[in-house]
Amino acid sequence: MVMQKGTKILPAEGKLGVLLPGLGAVATTVIAGVEAVRRGLGNPKKKPIGSLTQMGRIRLGKRTENRNPYIRDFVPLSQLEDIVFGGWDIFPDNAYEAAAHAGVLSREDLGELRPHLEAVRPMPGVFDPSYVKKLNGTFVKQGASKRQLAEQLMVDIANFKRDNELARCVAVWCASTEVYQQPSACHASLDAFEKGLDENDEHIAPSAIYAYACLKSGVPYANGAPNLSLDFPAMIELAKRQSLPICGKDFKTGQTLMKTVLAPTLKARCLGLEGWYSTNILGNRDGEVLDDPESFKTKEMSKLGALEYILQPHLYPDLYEHFHHVVRINYYPPRGDNKEGWDNIDIFGWLGYPMQIKIDFLCRDSILAAPIVLDLALFMDLAQRAGMSGIQEWLSFYFKTPMTAPSLYPEHDLFIQLMKLKNTLRYLRGEELITHLGAEYYD
Numbered sequence: 467m468v469m470q471k472g473t474k475i476l477p478a479e480g481k482l483g484v485l486l487p488g489l490g491a492v493a494t495t496v497i498a499g500v501e502a503v504r505r506g507l508g509n510p511k512k513k514p515i516g517s518l519t520q521m522g523r524i525r526l527g528k529r530t531e532n533r534n535p536y537i538r539d540f541v542p543l544s545q546l547e548d549i550v551f552g553g554w555d556i557f558p559d560n561a562y563e564a565a566a567h568a569g570v571l572s573r574e575d576l577g578e579l580r581p582h583l584e585a586v587r588p589m590p591g592v593f594d595p596s597y598v599k600k601l602n603g604t605f606v607k608q609g610a611s612k613r614q615l616a617e618q619l620m621v622d623i624a625n626f627k628r629d630n631e632l633a634r635c636v637a638v639w640c641a642s643t644e645v646y647q648q649p650s651a652c653h654a655s656l657d658a659f660e661k662g663l664d665e666n667d668e669h670i671a672p673s674a675i676y677a678y679a680c681l682k683s684g685v686p687y688a689n690g691a692p693n694l695s696l697d698f699p700a701m702i703e704l705a706k707r708q709s710l711p712i713c714g715k716d717f718k719t720g721q722t723l724m725k726t727v728l729a730p731t732l733k734a735r736c737l738g739l740e741g742w743y744s745t746n747i748l749g750n751r752d753g754e755v756l757d758d759p760e761s762f763k764t765k766e767m768s769k770l771g772a773l774e775y776i777l778q779p780h781l782y783p784d785l786y787e788h789f790h791h792v793v794r795i796n797y798y799p800p801r802g803d804n805k806e807g808w809d810n811i812d813i814f815g816w817l818g819y820p821m822q823i824k825i826d827f828l829c830r831d832s833i834l835a836a837p838i839v840l841d842l843a844l845f846m847d848l849a850q851r852a853g854m855s856g857i858q859e860w861l862s863f864y865f866k867t868p869m870t871a872p873s874l875y876p877e878h879d880l881f882i883q884l885m886k887l888k889n890t891l892r893y894l895r896g897e898e899l900i901t902h903l904g905a906e907y908y909d
């Protein structure tokens with residue numbers, strides 16, 4: 467990441483296009499939510515709750531100084547009024563139809579926003595059913611090669627920018643989780659990737675074609691799902707070459723959010739862990755896609771990583787050497803988007819005496835994810851205007867499997883992630899970093 471203390475940040479002038487591959491539950495909830503907030507809708511609860519950029523403050527200087535501006539007043543972010551949403555899907559439903567199908571927001575809320583949402587129509591997607599086995603897309607691009615598909619996406623982006631008179635664009639992947647794959651030869655360098663596009667290399671996923679097309683078009687890219695679309699050398703090389711920020715992967719919303727709060731607590735108190743069993747019931751389309759073992763594997767790998775990195779069993783063998791970690795997701799249609807995530811945590815304390823913690827999080831997946839999409843769009847745009855390129859580790863706060871520089875392990879502890887994010891903002895504005903070193907700095 468390239469940045470300087472007190473960096474010159476270009477102003478957030480003009481309109482910002484937010485491109486969302488995948489106009490499903492998460493994407494339509496953020497589009498509807500931003501419009502609801504813009505209009506006020508006469509209800510004090512219709513606020514961008516959960517969004518750090520809109521609701522969060524940042525402490526500056528010493529505690530005695532009482533300087534706690536809103537983040538949105540501290541760094542120059544685009545205004546919600548200046549955001550224009552667009553996107554792609556493999557079904558032709560407009561954002562109103564897709565939101566009604568997803569069933570996240572009430573009919574009453576959707577009714578008030580209907581004309582606005584109906585005007586958001588997807589562009590046809592790039593799709594390959596071998597990457598998402600449970601869906602049979604009908605609204606898809608045709609092309610003789612993956613290169614041609616990428617070029618069609620680039621034309622879409624250019625048209626979207628021109629038609630909406632946008633100053634800048636950012637993209638956040640909100641489409642279905644693709645099957646699990648490890649990087650292969652075509653991911654190793656940009657040359658190899660482009661050759662793979664020409665030769666229709668089977669290892670290039672549709673999601674990677676979107677990422678490539680966005681970066682080639684000068685659009686920063688965030689990956690909200692765990693699939694392999696951005697996190698490999700070819701794409702990192704392209705981002706650097708284009709001087710663009712990238713980040714991923716897999717929004718940290720419910721169960722993993724709680725895990726990355728609780729696991730650091732156990733470690734902080736040197737309490738041992740015998741096992742952590744996490745299970746979910748979920749009935750939305752995401753749940754249906756994840757019912758396929760290969761898509762689930764991608765999600766499972768993403769969800770499993772956090773504990774190992776936080777607890778560091780190699781450094782704390784007495785406490786964490788042999789813990790069992792199990793993650794399950796069960797597709798259960800009656801629940802729709804209202805996921806229930808259970809955690810049973812078997813811990814041990816003084817002289818090895820066992821204890822248990824139970825968490826039952828009755829959450830709403832897209833209600834938790836929507837503010838993350840908004841924050842990522844605004845922060846990625848800020849990063850670009852501040853000249854920050856490559857992997858944006860300071861945005862790890864938002865991800866289950868944060869992307870890092872190749873030699874670094876990811877930081878999963880939510881509060882370290884938050885400190886890193888806020889210190890990055892302080893640094894950008896030339897403010898003192900808060901390190902918690904001395905009592906006078908304690909937050």
Ligand SMILES: NC(=O)c1ccc[n+]([C@@H]2O[C@H](COP(=O)([O-])OP(=O)(O)OC[C@H]3O[C@@H](n4cnc5c(N)ncnc54)[C@H](O)[C@@H]3O)[C@@H](O)[C@H]2O)c1
Pocket residue numbers: 487488489490491492493554555556557568591592593594598601639640641642643644672673690691692716717718719720750751752755831832834835
């Ligand atoms: N909601 C959460 O809490 C959360 C957390 C982490 C990650 N995610 C991820 O975010 C993504 C979106 O979740 P969701 O609940 O909105 O799912 P969803 O199934 O409601 O929406 C996904 C949309 O993507 C479309 N799609 C699939 N492949 C596509 C392609 N190649 N191009 C364009 N569109 C495509 C589908 O038709 C669908 O409309 C999923 O990958 C999910 O795993 C969600």
